[in-house]
Amino acid sequence: MTQEESKMQLPEGYSFRKLKSTDYSNNYIETLKVLTTVGNITEEQFGNLFATWSKNPEIYQPHVIVNSSGTIVATGMLLIESKLIHECGKVGHIEDISVATSEQGKKLGNYLVRSLSLLAKNSGCYKVILDCSSHNVGFYEKCGYKNDGIEMVQRF
Amino acid sequence: MTQEESKMQLPEGYSFRKLKSTDYSNNYIETLKVLTTVGNITEEQFGNLFATWSKNPEIYQPHVIVNSSGTIVATGMLLIESKLIHECGKVGHIEDISVATSEQGKKLGNYLVRSLSLLAKNSGCYKVILDCSSHNVGFYEKCGYKNDGIEMVQRF
Numbered sequence: 347m348t349q350e351e352s353k354m355q356l357p358e359g360y361s362f363r364k365l366k367s368t369d370y371s372n373n374y375i376e377t378l379k380v381l382t383t384v385g386n387i388t389e390e391q392f393g394n395l396f397a398t399w400s401k402n403p404e405i406y407q408p409h410v411i412v413n414s415s416g417t418i419v420a421t422g423m424l425l426i427e428s429k430l431i432h433e434c435g436k437v438g439h440i441e442d443i444s445v446a447t448s449e450q451g452k453k454l455g456n457y458l459v460r461s462l463s464l465l466a467k468n469s470g471c472y473k474v475i476l477d478c479s480s481h482n483v484g485f486y487e488k489c490g491y492k493n494d495g496i497e498m499v500q501r502f
Numbered sequence: 503m504t505q506e507e508s509k510m511q512l513p514e515g516y517s518f519r520k521l522k523s524t525d526y527s528n529n530y531i532e533t534l535k536v537l538t539t540v541g542n543i544t545e546e547q548f549g550n551l552f553a554t555w556s557k558n559p560e561i562y563q564p565h566v567i568v569n570s571s572g573t574i575v576a577t578g579m580l581l582i583e584s585k586l587i588h589e590c591g592k593v594g595h596i597e598d599i600s601v602a603t604s605e606q607g608k609k610l611g612n613y614l615v616r617s618l619s620l621l622a623k624n625s626g627c628y629k630v631i632l633d634c635s636s637h638n639v640g641f642y643e644k645c646g647y648k649n650d651g652i653e654m655v656q657r658f
Contacts, residue, residue, distance in 0.1 A: 374586075394590075427581060502627065
């Protein structure tokens with residue numbers, strides 16, 4: 347076991363896995379609502395989005411952590427971008443990390459970010475990046491990240 | 503013409519268009535080398551990457567500006583991500599903006615970023631984001647962007 351892997355441990359019975367098409371009613375949407383506005387997503391909308399993601403499995407890699415009852419308690423997306431720069435290099439983007447309020451304090455977020463980062467590394471990415479607010483910098487530093495630039499936005 | 507569009511003007515004979523499969527020998531790679539390390543990309547590698555991008559035209563939208571001779575003088579990628587949050591919202595990511603050294607000072611970068619941002623807006627994105635170093639913040643502010651967070655990285 348590498349030092350990187352030895353740091354990673356989930357509570358007993360918990361596991362990290364890919365999102366499934368049947369997760370609509372398995373607390374996925376509720377978990378994302380901890381992060382931001384989600385809105386009312388119908389089962390059909392979820393199905394269409396899941397199909398879009400599944401059509402492009404090398405690009406979209408949505409993952410979750412489930413507890414010992416199989417209920418989703420944390421979510422995170424790894425998006426893998428194929429570039430021309432860096433000898434046709436790939437870059438991982440981590441998006442939409444969210445942990446259910448009642449499950450916070452168990453280092454699930456740390457486990458999730460490290461697991462998605464390892465997936466990016468094992469997929470041949472030369473780096474993985476993410477954007478966060480200044481008060482989350484410390485959390486991501488504990489996950490092995492460092493400040494590398496500024497996020498700029500234009501909203502419509 | 504909206505105020506946004508009226509700000510956008512290219513030098514005579516220049517145009518903004520999608521990247522083409524035949525652009526391998528049209529200064530595309532040389533233009534990207536102004537931005538960062540590219541390496542030696544063969545025509546086959548370029549072809550494979552172009553095919554990957556073309557298979558997913560809603561996700562990968564690589565664009566260029568060409569001069570009056572049809573030669574590429576600026577490059578930029580718009581990546582469109584489909585999310586669940588914000589009512590199955592879409593987010594545009596602007597990547598790999600580069601302007602040929604001999605063409606700088608003509609506001610091509612500004613035109614390119616505004617054009618990609620408009621594409622994102624017209625594709626239904628609720629926002630478009632990008633990462634930059636602190637010394638490029640002023641440039642992106644002139645393109646209509648504002649600081650929204652911190653970029654974090656892990657390199658492999």
